[in-house]
Amino acid sequence: MASTTKISLADLDLFEHGDPWAAFDELRATDPVHWDDEEAPNHGFWSLTRYHDIVGVLRDTETFSSERGAVNLEELDEEQLEARKSMLETDGMRHRALRKLMQGEFTPRAVAGYETFLRGLTAKTLDAAFEKQEFDFVKEVAADFPIRVLARMLDVPEQDIDQLIEWGNRMIGNTDPEHADVLIDSEESEQYRLLPFRSPAALEVFEYGNELARQRRGKDGTDLVSRLVNQVPEDGVPLSQRDFNSYFLLLVVAGNETTRHAITHSMRYLIDNPDQMHLLQERPELIPWGVEEFLRMASPVYHFRRTATRDTEIGGKQIKEGDKVVTWFAAGNRDPEVFPDPYRMDVTRTPNEHMAFGRGGPHMCLGNALARLEIRVMYETLLPRVKRVEALGPVDHLRSNFVNGVKRFPVRVELA
Numbered sequence: 001m002a003s004t005t006k007i008s009l010a011d012l013d014l015f016e017h018g019d020p021w022a023a024f025d026e027l028r029a030t031d032p033v034h035w036d037d038e039e040a041p042n043h044g045f046w047s048l049t050r051y052h053d054i055v056g057v058l059r060d061t062e063t064f065s066s067e068r069g070a071v072n073l074e075e076l077d078e079e080q081l082e083a084r085k086s087m088l089e090t091d092g093m094r095h096r097a098l099r100k101l102m103q104g105e106f107t108p109r110a111v112a113g114y115e116t117f118l119r120g121l122t123a124k125t126l127d128a129a130f131e132k133q134e135f136d137f138v139k140e141v142a143a144d145f146p147i148r149v150l151a152r153m154l155d156v157p158e159q160d161i162d163q164l165i166e167w168g169n170r171m172i173g174n175t176d177p178e179h180a181d182v183l184i185d186s187e188e189s190e191q192y193r194l195l196p197f198r199s200p201a202a203l204e205v206f207e208y209g210n211e212l213a214r215q216r217r218g219k220d221g222t223d224l225v226s227r228l229v230n231q232v233p234e235d236g237v238p239l240s241q242r243d244f245n246s247y248f249l250l251l252v253v254a255g256n257e258t259t260r261h262a263i264t265h266s267m268r269y270l271i272d273n274p275d276q277m278h279l280l281q282e283r284p285e286l287i288p289w290g291v292e293e294f295l296r297m298a299s300p301v302y303h304f305r306r307t308a309t310r311d312t313e314i315g316g317k318q319i320k321e322g323d324k325v326v327t328w329f330a331a332g333n334r335d336p337e338v339f340p341d342p343y344r345m346d347v348t349r350t351p352n353e354h355m356a357f358g359r360g361g362p363h364m365c366l367g368n369a370l371a372r373l374e375i376r377v378m379y380e381t382l383l384p385r386v387k388r389v390e391a392l393g394p395v396d397h398l399r400s401n402f403v404n405g406v407k408r409f410p411v412r413v414e415l416a
């Protein structure tokens, strides 16, 4: 299949050192349904960069399935699909049943129950960071905040938190030599091909989750693990060992890295847009709207993907059964047809129907209310305490085209 532009969104250099936003803009303007060739054994993929094309694919689950892999570009054989399948890679009734197991724990009302805890945690985190004045915002503020909340929901001890963070880093960072113990495209990763992210860290996560399950099975705990092991999905099919492992791993990973990066990018955009920062400081009642703009601009997850179940067409391009179709949420979030002047940060932007959590389909982020609450509480606590925040260096990007990650962000804070 001929491509009309030379941009490759499989090129990790673009995401680590280059300007993926310029690449998204060029594709959206010149080749919005773009074919990228890939080296064997992969077969290439379609990249969607227009908001409405992406929503169309996410909604049409009959034509665009998650069952052949959703998490990245890696093509999985039957054995891998079977071994690694999680809710993310499940369609239809079974997906609904799996999702429903945890849905009640993540509604806006349910997560509001954590607000007081979150306020205390945020204040403590900021006290410690602000004492230093100059510090790495990722390490001191953003990194362990989301996982501490999850640790509480999972009811695991404080001393395990560093370990949970490290597992997340190793799995999500599986394309970054600084984080991965086994890089996804290395020969060594072959022996881990049946594990999520091809990461040996997954084995440690499974072992940890299984020990918690053993302790909590048959008891009446209300934490997430107790709910997982003591409930049968509404389709009547109990969780298999694989289902439990992948569900537990998803809970540990999904809410950790993503929210961390959302918090860091938000700080960065506020530093770059002091007028917006002042506006939120003067009118804190706007912060919930600000959070939506933070999420749009941050786009912590660059993409997920689907696979075509039949021959079809998008924007005049012929998609063949079996083709991978990649939905670049980050590109949709800068589509000028939907977001006028998309690079301008406007914390009062309305409407702001961004797709940072996906949009319109059944897989839309389960943890979105929790993530929104965490970001809101962070900035409601941080903004009144600072007079000025200055970047002491650029953000250091994760080598990944899946998660828009920041490894380090040095800042100096002048307190109010």
Ligand code: HEM
Binding pocket: 066, 070, 087, 088, 089, 099, 150, 250, 251, 254, 255, 256, 258, 259, 262, 299, 300, 301, 304, 305, 329, 356, 357, 358, 362, 363, 364, 365, 366, 367, 368, 370, 371
């Ligand atoms: C800013 C933070 C977050 C972002 C940007 C984000 C992004 C996303 C996206 C884009 C999806 C859709 C996947 C698809 O379409 O295939 C998703 C799914 C999911 N997210 Fe999040 N997420 C965030 C925070 C969280 C949190 C805090 C949790 C909870 C612990 C969480 C748990 C999940 C789960 C379980 C799914 C799978 C849902 C399903 O397949 O039905 N996420 N997330």
